[in-house]
Amino acid sequence: MKRGSDAAMGKIALITGITGQDGSYLSELLLQKGYEVHGLVRRSSVLNRTRIDHLVDRSRATSVQRLHLHYGDMADSSSLRALITKVKPNEVYNLAAQSHVQVSFEVPEYTGDITGVGTVRLLEAIRDSGLKPRIYHAGSSEMFGKVQEIPQREDTPFYPRSPYGAAKAYSHYTAVNYREAYGLFISNGILFNHESPRRGENFVSRRISLGGAAINHSLQDELLLGNLRATRDWGYAKDYVEAMWLMLQHSSPDDFVIATGEAHTVAEFCEAAFDCVGLDYKDHVRTDPAYFRPTEVDLLVGDASKAKEVLGWHPTITFTELVNLMVEADLENLRRGLARR
Numbered sequence: 081m082k083r084g085s086d087a088a089m090g091k092i093a094l095i096t097g098i099t100g101q102d103g104s105y106l107s108e109l110l111l112q113k114g115y116e117v118h119g120l121v122r123r124s125s126v127l128n129r130t131r132i133d134h135l136v137d138r139s140r141a142t143s144v145q146r147l148h149l150h151y152g153d154m155a156d157s158s159s160l161r162a163l164i165t166k167v168k169p170n171e172v173y174n175l176a177a178q179s180h181v182q183v184s185f186e187v188p189e190y191t192g193d194i195t196g197v198g199t200v201r202l203l204e205a206i207r208d209s210g211l212k213p214r215i216y217h218a219g220s221s222e223m224f225g226k227v228q229e230i231p232q233r234e235d236t237p238f239y240p241r242s243p244y245g246a247a248k249a250y251s252h253y254t255a256v257n258y259r260e261a262y263g264l265f266i267s268n269g270i271l272f273n274h275e276s277p278r279r280g281e282n283f284v285s286r287r288i289s290l291g292g293a294a295i296n297h298s299l300q301d302e303l304l305l306g307n308l309r310a311t312r313d314w315g316y317a318k319d320y321v322e323a324m325w326l327m328l329q330h331s332s333p334d335d336f337v338i339a340t341g342e343a344h345t346v347a348e349f350c351e352a353a354f355d356c357v358g359l360d361y362k363d364h365v366r367t368d369p370a371y372f373r374p375t376e377v378d379l380l381v382g383d384a385s386k387a388k389e390v391l392g393w394h395p396t397i398t399f400t401e402l403v404n405l406m407v408e409a410d411l412e413n414l415r416r417g418l419a420r421r
Contacts, residue, residue, distance in 0.1 A: 094167050094213075096120040096154065096202065097175030101278045102218070104131035106173060106321040107147065111135065113325075116146045118167045120160075120176065123151045131278050154198030160205040171328050173216045174202055177248075180282060181222060184244035185374055196247035196254075203258045203266075214265040214328040217255040220248045221272040221313070221339070221380045231313075231383040234270065234335050241375040252335075259333055267327040269320075272339035272382045275402060276317040277409030284346060285314065285406065288353045293410035295364050296357035297418065302364050306371030308347040313339045313381040316402050319395050326391040339382025340395045352403040357411070 093110050097103045098119025110117050119132070135147055150167075152159035154176045164172075177195040178184060184191040199217065206213065224232045225241035240246040252268050259266040279286040284305065291303035315338070323338045347361075354361035387393045397405070 090114070090116075091170045092116045092118065092167060093171045093173065094118045094120070094163070094169035095173045095175060097177065097218075098149070099132055100175060100179075101131065101276055101280065101317050102175050102274075102321055102324075103173075104135070104278055105276070105318050106175070106324060107132060107135055109321055109325060111146060115171075116148070118148045118150060118163075118169065120152045120154075120163065121149045122153050154194050154201060157201045157205065160201050161208065164205045164209045164211065168211060169213045171216070172202070172206065172213045173218075173324060173328075174199060175218045177218065177244075179220075179244065180280070181242045181244045181377075182371070182373060183282075184242050184247070188243035191243045192247045192250075195244060196250040199251035199254050203254065203264070207258070207262055207264065212265070214333070215255075215267070216324050216328055217251065217266055217268050218324075219252045219268045219270040219335075220245065221270060221382060222377065223249045223252060223270065224380060225375075225377050227379060230379065231339075231341065231381045232270075232337065233383045234337055234386060241377050242373065245377075256335070265328075265333045267330070267333045268335040269324055269327060270335065270337045270382070271320050271323075272313040272315065272337070272380060274315045274317040274320040274338075275406060277406050278317070279406070285349060286410075288346075288349050289403065289406035290410045291364075292350075292353040292357050292359065292361075292407055293414050295354075295359065296411065297414050299414065302366050303350075304366050304368040304371065305346065305350070306367065306373070307376055308350070308365070308367060309345055309378070310376065311343045311345050311379045311381070313341065313343055314349070314399055314402060315340045315395050316397050316405075319393075319397070323387060323391065323393045326387075326393055330391060334390070336387045336391065337382045337384050338387055338393070339384045340399070341381065341383060342399055343379065343381040344399055349403060352400055353407050356404055356407040
């Protein structure tokens with residue numbers, strides 16, 4: 081299997097959720113490999129494209145524009161059908177979702193519609209088009225929820241503990257069904273927690289890195305969090321989008337767990353982050369019942385042996401390196417903000 085840009089030159093990729101953390105890193109990767117990249121953008125009154133602004137500017141500055149954004153919505157079948165017909169992609173990466181677990185308890189119907197039924201709308205649009213692109217569907221370790229075995233593998237039973245996890249399980253099985261019923265090339269990536277400096281500020285990992293940086297700059301005194309004993313398998317988002325691409329270069333569609341195989345508590349994440357700024361997290365971190373979920377997920381840790389063996393994928397940085405990367409980025413962002421005051 082060729083992995084260089086020579087194998088990808090001239091390919092067209094469509095990314096739903098292109099403005100998110102994963103969408104931005106995936107866009108960078110595909111553009112580097114010579115793809116023409118199209119992204120689905122939901123229209124709103126406020127532009128939220130900060131993660132891909134540098135890519136848009138870079139594309140406009142070149143003689144051949146290879147990044148294109150299109151308005152559409154996972155709740156709108158007609159926009160999806162029109163986009164598939166217009167773009168005629170070789171590869172489709174379905175990353176769009178309401179992806180915040182705590183928020184999914186507050187807006188369960190919306191989460192089910194966008195994260196779950198949105199996948200049906202996209203697959204129907206592709207099926208009706210008559211095109212045969214290779215499709216990546218983003219699953220989640222939250223589908224395992226109340227885990228039935230440790231570590232979790234591709235054949236571990238799902239037991240979701242949130243509307244988000246349930247919606248992801250629905251869309252996962254929908255993708256499997258369309259693969260088996262209609263012969264579509266669809267690979268499911270069951271990705272465990274993956275973080276970066278581009279992670280949304282309402283996710284616990286970024287709340288910790290940003291909170292540590294803000295306390296270091298004396299911008300706040302404490303950080304409020306939920307369950308400090310919750311244990312997760314944290315990896316680097318930039319590594320995980322490469323796994324997405326590798327799945328679609330494989331000869332046949334399949335399902336893959338993508339994880340580091342290491343488990344760390346939220347408290348350990350706090351300890352590593354505050355160590356970066358020379359502070360003891362116990363002096364600043366407080367628990368707040370508002371951040372606890374109605375049904376907690378205590379332990380998620382994945383076994384990515386299949387992805388390593390079949391795809392040749394491996395994580396490239398350690399847990400501590402990931403935390404340091406995030407804290408240093410937030411420190412620098414805050415320094416710039418303070419300097420502009």
